[in-house]
Amino acid sequence: MTASPETSAHTSAHVAPQNRSVPAWVETALLMTLLLTGWEVLARTLLANSFALAAPTEVALLLFEQGPLFLRNVAATLVTALKGFFIGNAIAIALALGIVLLPAVEKPLFSAALAIYSVPIIALAPILLVLLDRPDAMVALSALSVIFTTLVATTLGLRSADPLTLDVMHVLGGGPVSKLRRVRWVAALPSLFAGLRVAAPAAVLGATVGEFMGADRGLGVLITGALASLETTRVWAVAVLATLVSGGGYVAIGWLGRRLTPWVAGMPVTHAIDPTAALQRVSGAMKAGRLLRTLAINLAVVFGGWALFIELAGLNTFFAKGPADVWAYLVTDADAAGNRTLIFGGLAVTLRNAGLGFLTGLAGGTLAAIVFVLRPSLERAVMPVAITLRSIPILATAPLVILLLGRTLTATTVIIAILSFFPTMINVMAGMRLTRVALIEVLRTLNASRWTILWRAELPSALPAIMASARIAVPASILGAVIIEWLITGVGMGNAILSGVYNADYTVLWSVAAVLTLVSMGAYGLIALAERAVLRRYAPEQLR
Amino acid sequence: MSAAADGVDAPSGAPGIALSNLTKVFATDRNEIVAVEDVSVATERGAFTSLVGPSGCGKSTILRMLADLDTPTAGGVSLLGRSPADLRRLGKLGIVFQDAALLPWRDVRANIELAVQVTGVSVPRGAVDDMIALVGLKGFEGARPAELSGGMRQRVAIARALITEPEVLLLDEPFGALDEITRRRLNLELLHIWAARRTTTLLVTHSIEEAAFLSDMVLVMSPRPGRIVAEVPIRFPRPRGRGLLRTPDFHAVTAHLSDLLAGGEAHDGEP
Numbered sequence: 001m002t003a004s005p006e007t008s009a010h011t012s013a014h015v016a017p018q019n020r021s022v023p024a025w026v027e028t029a030l031l032m033t034l035l036l037t038g039w040e041v042l043a044r045t046l047l048a049n050s051f052a053l054a055a056p057t058e059v060a061l062l063l064f065e066q067g068p069l070f071l072r073n074v075a076a077t078l079v080t081a082l083k084g085f086f087i088g089n090a091i092a093i094a095l096a097l098g099i100v101l102l103p104a105v106e107k108p109l110f111s112a113a114l115a116i117y118s119v120p121i122i123a124l125a126p127i128l129l130v131l132l133d134r135p136d137a138m139v140a141l142s143a144l145s146v147i148f149t150t151l152v153a154t155t156l157g158l159r160s161a162d163p164l165t166l167d168v169m170h171v172l173g174g175g176p177v178s179k180l181r182r183v184r185w186v187a188a189l190p191s192l193f194a195g196l197r198v199a200a201p202a203a204v205l206g207a208t209v210g211e212f213m214g215a216d217r218g219l220g221v222l223i224t225g226a227l228a229s230l231e232t233t234r235v236w237a238v239a240v241l242a243t244l245v246s247g248g249g250y251v252a253i254g255w256l257g258r259r260l261t262p263w264v265a266g267m268p269v270t271h272a273i274d275p276t277a278a279l280q281r282v283s284g285a286m287k288a289g290r291l292l293r294t295l296a297i298n299l300a301v302v303f304g305g306w307a308l309f310i311e312l313a314g315l316n317t318f319f320a321k322g323p324a325d326v327w328a329y330l331v332t333d334a335d336a337a338g339n340r341t342l343i344f345g346g347l348a349v350t351l352r353n354a355g356l357g358f359l360t361g362l363a364g365g366t367l368a369a370i371v372f373v374l375r376p377s378l379e380r381a382v383m384p385v386a387i388t389l390r391s392i393p394i395l396a397t398a399p400l401v402i403l404l405l406g407r408t409l410t411a412t413t414v415i416i417a418i419l420s421f422f423p424t425m426i427n428v429m430a431g432m433r434l435t436r437v438a439l440i441e442v443l444r445t446l447n448a449s450r451w452t453i454l455w456r457a458e459l460p461s462a463l464p465a466i467m468a469s470a471r472i473a474v475p476a477s478i479l480g481a482v483i484i485e486w487l488i489t490g491v492g493m494g495n496a497i498l499s500g501v502y503n504a505d506y507t508v509l510w511s512v513a514a515v516l517t518l519v520s521m522g523a524y525g526l527i528a529l530a531e532r533a534v535l536r537r538y539a540p541e542q543l544r
Numbered sequence: 545m546s547a548a549a550d551g552v553d554a555p556s557g558a559p560g561i562a563l564s565n566l567t568k569v570f571a572t573d574r575n576e577i578v579a580v581e582d583v584s585v586a587t588e589r590g591a592f593t594s595l596v597g598p599s600g601c602g603k604s605t606i607l608r609m610l611a612d613l614d615t616p617t618a619g620g621v622s623l624l625g626r627s628p629a630d631l632r633r634l635g636k637l638g639i640v641f642q643d644a645a646l647l648p649w650r651d652v653r654a655n656i657e658l659a660v661q662v663t664g665v666s667v668p669r670g671a672v673d674d675m676i677a678l679v680g681l682k683g684f685e686g687a688r689p690a691e692l693s694g695g696m697r698q699r700v701a702i703a704r705a706l707i708t709e710p711e712v713l714l715l716d717e718p719f720g721a722l723d724e725i726t727r728r729r730l731n732l733e734l735l736h737i738w739a740a741r742r743t744t745t746l747l748v749t750h751s752i753e754e755a756a757f758l759s760d761m762v763l764v765m766s767p768r769p770g771r772i773v774a775e776v777p778i779r780f781p782r783p784r785g786r787g788l789l790r791t792p793d794f795h796a797v798t799a800h801l802s803d804l805l806a807g808g809e810a811h812d813g814e815p
Contacts, residue, residue: 442639444632445632446663447635
């Protein structure tokens with residue numbers, strides 16, 4: 001085994017400040033310019049007739065020419081998303097404060113929030129649209145999309161307060177409220193902002209999914225229009241708009257967070273990148289027995305809450321179906337067998353689609369992280385681009401990938417894979433970086449090759465991060481799969497939703513929502529169990 | 545110095561650790577920091593040498609260059625007449641940091657075996673068990689680092705450094721994070737283990753007492769730019785025991801080293 005030049009480059013990046021000739025942002029800007037120019041040239045020459053690439057200048061021109069049209073639609077979505085963002089986050093923050101002041105409510109509240117996170121909003125959308133006024137339904141979908149991440153981020157943040165400072169407050173006579181106000185709240189801000197940053201694109205997605213189901217204007221309308229026409233320049237223009245709208249919120253809140261919490265700059269970033277990944281302490285870290293109990297609580301909360309909601313809200317029973325109706329539909333009705341074929345046949349297709357994309361994204365993200373850790377110089381240039389790409393929503397990737405790859409399984413797989421690719425990559429890189437510098441140096445002194453260090457130290461360090469990424473990617477992958485099925489391919493659960501909407505058969509819609517939620521929560525729970533096994537071996541300190 | 549000198553630990557005469565006109569400069573965005581300036585030292589094979597000095601005097605930088613973790617800006621380093629890189633490639637280096645740097649998912653035995661796996665050095669059957677016993681961890685073979693105290697973790701790190709029977713042992717504040725009582729006990733144990741093989745050793749430490757107790761030679765460094773201001777041979781007979789710490793001779797040596805260190809600071813312009 002001999003040391004390669006990369007070995008020393010890697011360690012010096014770890015240890016000594018690097019002597020940079022150009023700042024990182026210049027490299028990134030150069031790379032972006034190069035990319036756009038190459039794109040322009042390709043689109044206008046070699047691939048001019050491929051219908052896949054639109055030249056950046058053409059896209060810009062279309063956006064400019066039809067500016068008022070685009071603006072009207074984007075504004076509609078923005079208004080909905082902003083309302084949903086504020087309502088959803090206000091609820092989430094209030095719940096988090098409640099959990100910290102009254103720990104007894106934690107279990108059921110988290111179960112409810114996890115259930116909401118697991119409900120694919122695309123399955124909920126047609127139901128909410130008939131139960132509520134159309135605009136309210138879209139706001140509700142948007143609000144539901146942000147509750148879970150913000151609740152988790154805020155709770156973790158409130159709990160991250162320095163215990164010694166809290167002890168000092170205690171000795172000085174501070175009660176729970178004054179501790180909350182003076183210490184916990186401020187300590188929670190970095191984590192809260194990390195959560196809000198993730199919530200911004202989620203709110204836009206929630207609003208847009210509502211618009212898919214039928215709205216006069218909005219981003220969702222633009223996307224369905226672009227997908228119907230598959231006019232190259234239009235698809236690209238809409239994708240750019242979707243990215244700007246949801247990425248804009250992400251960037252804006254990141255900026256605001258940095259302004260309001262300047263002290264974070266020097267702090268070790270643990271879960272600031274993706275607070276949901278840190279959820280392993282909340283959910284992954286449970287004992288198996290407690291996990292079963294949690295499962296029971298989850299089911300009770302979901303079905304109890306659902307039945308109670310139908311009962312108390314006094315809703316029209318034609319639209320509002322309870323657990324009993326769904327049970328009858330799937331089990332006891334005369335044509336239950338046919339119903340099961342529709343629902344579970346669709347589920348099989350959806351799970352295959354979601355599973356393929358999920359595994360591809362997870363593997364791809366992990367591989368990319370390995371490449372970047374092995375080649376830090378590459379990482380420095382590409383990482384900012386990757387972080388930008390990360391905020392490109394499924395709303396933009398779906399039409400683009402369909403344009404490039406057609407309505408194929410490959411396209412579906414790619415679209416879903418992208419959902420988990422970037423978060424996985426970033427989490428895994430952070431996980432690999434957790435490897436102690438001293439440990440890497442000991443291994444180097446023992447003449448370990450770069451691969452040995454990777455295999456024996458860095459990758460095992462990243463295993464918890466891989467598991468956490470997998471766990472949070474499950475509901476996203478299922479949601480992505482159903483969105484694509486509903487919007488584009490017309491198969492699986494997407495097909496079941498379409499048929500329910502078409503036949504005004506609301507039992508179908510409730511069944512789809514219930515089955516998908518259960519499957520999603522079940523997969524989440526299974527991965528949490530596997531994650532626990534991994535943590536027990538590779539990061540026992542996180543299980544305390 | 546009145547320390548007794550006898551022939552028992554007579555130096556071998558072969559080259560040990562050699563620094564020749566060694567200089568290390570760190571360049572940052574704004575300026576250059578001279579961490580080590582024109583240091584020349586030669587020790588003999590089998591000698592235990594300590595490097596003492598205040599924080600930031602470049603002690604660790606020298607050790608890192610000897611471990612092939614850093615390269616000199618000017619001048620050279622050699623170990624047993626060879627380059628550190630050569631020795632590293634042969635798997636003949638052992639290193640212990642202040643941070644035990646164990647793999648949290650491996651138990652004590654597997655953490656020690658890591659060095660064997662990585663270097664590819666073959667060790668006799670039962671060597672790992674013997675090493676575990678030697679560092680006093682019998683009964684803890686299956687424990688994970690999280691279940692061990694700081695002192696026990698450091699024992700594992702030492703065992704990991706010794707299991708491959710290295711030709712050169714590099715110790716960077718190995719007991720720096722431990723309490724005084726544990727530290728003294730581990731020093732005593734380290735001395736016993738070291739005496740069995742007489743591995744050429746460099747210890748970087750803040751502790752004058754530790755350096756005087758363990759070493760054949762103490763190198764005293766001045767703060768930035770790091771220079772060696774004195775080479776103090778320590779001639780207490782071996783084996784050395786706890787009793788040595790209480791002798792007037794030992795106090796005389798530590799007082800002398802303290803004066804040298806204080807002189808280094810005065811030299812730097814400190815009052």
